[in-house]
């Protein structure tokens with residue numbers, strides 16, 4: 001089995017569909033170009049049949065992006081698949097992604113069809129999409145709550161019809177890692193033609209498990225992960241692209257799996273998506289939160305200054321942040337104050353560390369966070385007194 005994991009980005013489709021207001025074509029194009037720079041393998045650019053605006057942005061992205069496969073979403077309906085084919089045909093490489101729900105609750109309560117009818121619709125959709133491209137992805141919506149026997153039947157039928165990627169979504173973020181990994185394992189054990197397609201996973205984060213479930217699936221043989229920048233998406237969002245990419249990079253010696261992600265592009269891509277989507281990133285969000293590389297306690301700050309990996313398992317530079325951020329608060333020790341003053345260009349002989357530190361702690365108790373200009377002011381007043 002290959003040790004390359006494809007990263008399928010759905011920020012512009014599943015991520016964008018959860019925003020209160022749609023992005024403009026220009027904004028989507030800007031994000032698509034950032035994703036191309038980031039090194040994602042596939043960009044799901046939108047859902048062309050859903051609106052003329054979505055059609056236009058999928059087409060614009062298909063025309064412009066050269067170093068990633070551009071993909072459009074369609075239900076298992078002729079008109080959706082035809083709209084995808086039309087919007088994407090200007091691309092160098094494109095994929096049609098067609099889906100239908102497979103869980104009992106969706107098939108019965110939403111689609112009002114029999115299980116046999118659903119299999120027929122899926123097969124027909126995949127075959128129709130193959131008339132446009134030989135890169136066709138099929139998704140079993142709500143696979144996480146689909147009976148495993150029926151899921152095996154659907155996956156086998158989709159691959160026989162010509163699907164080259166079969167996606168297993170945990171649409172409502174219901175499964176646990178052991179359970180979701182078990183589903184992927186059973187598919188590999190039971191579907192006879194499984195080696196003819198790449199198995200993909202698409203996890204939602206309703207229980208905060210989207211990344212953990214995606215990792216469990218990769219460990220069982222999935223070789224495509226669907227994710228969004230900053231984890232944006234329906235409800236609690238999707239698997240966070242930066243988290244899964246940095247897990248595979250940081251734990252490479254254990255997992256031995258590669259992606260094409262250029263991790264130094266992560267921070268700026270995250271900022272762009274946050275800004276254009278008007279979706280602030282929580283400060284303690286892994287990898288891209290404002291605090292992800294800051295150290296507040298004196299013991300941690302002292303440790304990081306002595307050896308970065310005492311409290312950092314990856315460097316800020318590896319995700320495109322220039323340096324770690326040592327917050328100056330009343331918990332900071334002498335060592336960090338001396339270090340910051342040196343960074344600001346002061347020699348140790350310019351000041352008395354004990355005096356400055358005592359003044360710093362007093363100020364920090366009042367202010368909370370002490371900034372560089374505060375430190376410089378303390379130094380200035382100290383020099384005035386001498």
Ligand code: KIV
Pocket residue numbers: 014099139140141142167169170171172202204
């Ligand atoms: O969550 C989901 O099931 C989806 C599919 C359309 C892949 O977004």
Ligand code: ZN
Pocket residue numbers: 014169171202204234
């Ligand atoms: Zn989804």
